[in-house]
Amino acid sequence: MRVRDVMSAPAETCRPETDLAAVAKLMWDHDCGFVPVVGAAGALVGVITDRDICIATTTRRLLPEHISAAQAMSSPIHACLPTDTTSEALATMKQFRIRRLAVIDKDGHLRGVISLNDIVLASERKGEPAAKDIVSALAGICAHRSIEPIAV
Numbered sequence: 542m543r544v545r546d547v548m549s550a551p552a553e554t555c556r557p558e559t560d561l562a563a564v565a566k567l568m569w570d571h572d573c574g575f576v577p578v579v580g581a582a583g584a585l586v587g588v589i590t591d592r593d594i595c596i597a598t599t600t601r602r603l604l605p606e607h608i609s610a611a612q613a614m615s616s617p618i619h620a621c622l623p624t625d626t627t628s629e630a631l632a633t634m635k636q637f638r639i640r641r642l643a644v645i646d647k648d649g650h651l652r653g654v655i656s657l658n659d660i661v662l663a664s665e666r667k668g669e670p671a672a673k674d675i676v677s678a679l680a681g682i683c684a685h686r687s688i689e690p691i692a693v
Contacts (some may be wrong), residue, residue, distance in 0.1 A: 542670070544630050545623035545633050547663040550653030554579045557586060557611035561594050571648045575641040577651050584649045587614030590641075611690055620645045623652055627660050628670045635681035657682070 553571045555564050555578055564576055574591035584654050589610050597613035620643040621630045632640055634657060644653040657679065666669055 542628045542663060542667055543623065544621055544625045544644055544655050545653075546625060547627060548623065548653035548655040549659060550644070552577055552643075552651060552654040554651065555589070556558075556580070556609050556610060557614070559610045561597060561605035561608045561610065561613060563606075564589055565594055573654075575654060576610075577643045577654065577655070578614050578686060579651055583651070585618060585620065585643055585645055585651050587611070587616055588618060588641075588643055589614045608681070618643060622646070623656065626670075627655075627663065628674060630655055631657075631660060631670060631674055631678040632692045635678040638682050638684070638686075640682060 550666055553567055553575050553576055555567060557578055558581065567576055568574055568591055576589050577585055578587040578589055580586045587610070587667060593613045593615055594605060596630060597608050599609060619633055619637045620637055621633055623644055626644055631643060641654055641656040643651055644655055660670065664672065664675060
């Protein structure tokens, strides 16, 4: 099964200068927690998650409307192509411990978004990728990272 068969398209997007309050409203209105950030030319320049918004606002002690998407977006960008298999997308998610990927064309323009949820629901309908591959990816994504103690 290919990414293009299960991805969500078109994806809701924002611009780098969009404030986090507007991004959060977009997420609320469209029931998503991941918004690709596109530049003026339409190329993907970053992604922002609901977690990025929470961390940016609490660590900066600023209201969300005073922080731009560019100031909080995640980098580097992890993406896949529409022609990639869902197993390849799962492997990327597992490797980088993320639940969603931007889907871009060869020129870096956004074509959609694929989430772990999309893959799970497709697997239930189409029988692929295998449940064991999904569980393996989820285990990798959810693994606790080791945190170095802070010297005092």
